[in-house]
Amino acid sequence: MTPILSTKGLTAFYGDFQALFGVDVEIAPGETVALIGANGAGKSTFLRSIMGLIRVKPEMIQLDGRPVGGEPPHRIVSGGVAIVPEGRRLFAGMTVEENLRVAIDNASGRDGTWTLDRVFSLFPILKEKRREPAQRLSGGQQQMVSIGRALLNQPRLLLCDEISLGLAPRVIREIYEIMPEISEAGTAVVLVEQDVSLAKQASDRLYCMLEGRITLTGRSGEISRDQIAAAYFGGSDAVA
Numbered sequence: 001m002t003p004i005l006s007t008k009g010l011t012a013f014y015g016d017f018q019a020l021f022g023v024d025v026e027i028a029p030g031e032t033v034a035l036i037g038a039n040g041a042g043k044s045t046f047l048r049s050i051m052g053l054i055r056v057k058p059e060m061i062q063l064d065g066r067p068v069g070g071e072p073p074h075r076i077v078s079g080g081v082a083i084v085p086e087g088r089r090l091f092a093g094m095t096v097e098e099n100l101r102v103a104i105d106n107a108s109g110r111d112g113t114w115t116l117d118r119v120f121s122l123f124p125i126l127k128e129k130r131r132e133p134a135q136r137l138s139g140g141q142q143q144m145v146s147i148g149r150a151l152l153n154q155p156r157l158l159l160c161d162e163i164s165l166g167l168a169p170r171v172i173r174e175i176y177e178i179m180p181e182i183s184e185a186g187t188a189v190v191l192v193e194q195d196v197s198l199a200k201q202a203s204d205r206l207y208c209m210l211e212g213r214i215t216l217t218g219r220s221g222e223i224s225r226d227q228i229a230a231a232y233f234g235g236s237d238a239v240a
């Protein structure tokens, strides 16, 4: 089966500073893959490269086998990729529903199963708060809006950048509980996570990144804590 996403020898730079050194990742349609690694490992740079926010060579990123590296973000989004960005980035002056409707307008013409009602059934609190300004919601509720907005883009590949960051454990659980429904809709997911246990539990496969390189990959259920520790902090024998 052609992977929905593959990166081949992906390198990325900020000016002279090299942040990624030949990253190879593959994700099958409907698969959930976690990407873990310490601060500064290159996880966000990886996501930014896919979204077209960093200039890379075309063949370094392929969607459905088609080279798309360096294409502008709107082309990547119309190719079926959506991101839940770190820090959520909602439109602060808009209500919850208006934030969600922006994505519906963006996605017009793209097929998909996500509707406003389906997002409200995923996160019932958003229906209650639909007319409130987004900035008045709690951090967890804002994260739900951000996820809902990404889903309403009808993605086949959803990139999630540290969605648990700064949230209470109960809220994190609530958000992660809906992940299987996203997979069941056929959407592949990349979960960038600092919380290793959460990443392991929520994913089919896992990649660990260290200083811009993949240091471990394997099925999430089969990777040991020791292997993760070695890959996360550096050490030998890290590939499962």
Ligand SMILES: Nc1ncnc2c1ncn2[C@@H]1O[C@H](COP(=O)(O)OP(=O)(O)OP(=O)(O)O)[C@@H](O)[C@H]1O
Binding pocket: 014, 017, 019, 037, 038, 039, 040, 041, 042, 043, 044, 045, 046
């Ligand atoms: N805009 C930028 N300009 C220069 N260097 C950057 C920029 N953004 C990130 N970097 C550097 O690139 C490397 C990778 O950063 P990146 O944000 O991708 O890591 P990360 O794994 O997502 O970490 P975090 O968990 O802190 O977000 C780091 O050394 C970081 O300092």
